[in-house]
Amino acid sequence: MKTITSRDNAQYKELVKLAGSSSARRKAGRTLLDGVHLCESYLQLRGMPEQCVVSESALLNPEVMDIVGQLEAKHAHVLGLPDALYNAVSQVEHGVGVMFLIATPERAVTAPLSVSAVLLDGVQDPGNVGSILRSAAAAGITQVYCSAGSAFCWSPKVLRAAMGAHFVLDIFENVDLAALVREARVQTLATSGYATQRLYDVDLRQPVAWLFGHEGQGVAHDLLAMATHQVVIPHLGQVESLNVAACAAVCFFEQVRQNQA
Template sequence: MKLISSRDNPLFKELKQLAASAQARRKAGRSLLDGVHLAQAWLQQAQGAAPLICIVAESAEVNAEVVSVMDACRSLSGCQCIVLPDALYQSISQVENGVGLTLVVDTPQPQMPTQLSGASVLLDGLQDPGNLGSILRSAAASGIRQVFCSPGTVAAWSPKVLRAGMGAHFMLDIFENADLFMLCADAAVPVLATSSYATRSIYQADLQGEVVWLFGHEGQGVAPELMDAATTQVVIPHAGAMESLNVAAAAAVCFFEAMRQRQAAIIAAESAQ
């Protein structure tokens, strides 16, 4: 493990810039995974792709989980492992009272499909990092594998979204700056948008097959032209005076209702045999 103790070290300056600037991360095509959980998730899900850099705070060198990640990184060709004094480490970490471990990785760049043909999510102008991270977690947990984000949607690989996603990023193909209107127009499967003005309940919709879900901005919702491009609009019934659900909660309801219907169909088919 190489110890870097000077703030003037070129690598430290590069890491500090990556930590501070979304533009720098986009330009370099790199993301920072802060914490043991994200590091472990990357190593488990990235199919052998080595992190570029493993950064450890000096005080974390005695942490058993950190040592395990360090050992795994050192066994991978192409991963540089460095130790920073705690004061320097804190200047690149955005986690208060974190464990003292960060990986620098190449941001995955999956190939954009020509047509939507499987279970997917389209996100139009979502702004809150916590909402996006929560939607990614629910999508991954319910069997969805593709997420498409419009221009103007919060950066999917930002540190806050990564922390909220809790490793879901590495189980999904995430496409940013996607043309959602063209994807809707060419989709080979139904596109469903939630709307409080819809007359059809989500529980009345047939969700046993593959569907694409469309969700919009927390305040403004889905853009009108995109809403018109959806195959079907559905509403999530709820009691009380609340006008609507939080977008992340609404997405979870939709994803798991579709999963429930698929599993119910499988059970019914097995029972009929």
């Protein structure tokens, strides 16, 4: 284990920059997984990180020491920091004291859409994006396509909200959703508060591309017009609409219900 004790260390400065700047994460193609659950999930599903960073006090935690032991057994890079330096990097208040530095996957769309997938058109809230990823993974969906205006999927807030779902999904960012929908080999369902067709009246036993839009503006008009179906989730209470993450969960598990019926 290598130890850094100075804030002026170049490697430490890079960690601080990655932790606090989305543009730095995008430019470097790297991000940080903060917390035992994310680190354990990454180890189980993706393998070794570029580096593990631990706080001095975390070395007394059995879960953290188990992670460190697995990494050191495979000669992976482990970096120790005094608590004060670690806490300046971590975005988690009262966290456990362990994080992974990983390369963020970059995937290009190479084939027409032929399986159930999620398409996010300008969904900007990181919590919403993370919740949608988590629900999609739980429902057995494996592909997510995000427009340029959507939240960066590998940001710390999205990662925390998704709770490890990233590691079982193929995530594509900065995607031309119009071209994807145009060439898709599956039906596209767009949610809209103005639609007249109910979600529950659509046959969802075949693969579906689910299209969800911006929290305030919804799906862009050109994409709505291209969708095979525009659907609404009926609700009884005196509210205008569902949160986009809640809407997505209802859609995914109605598809699960129909396929298991």
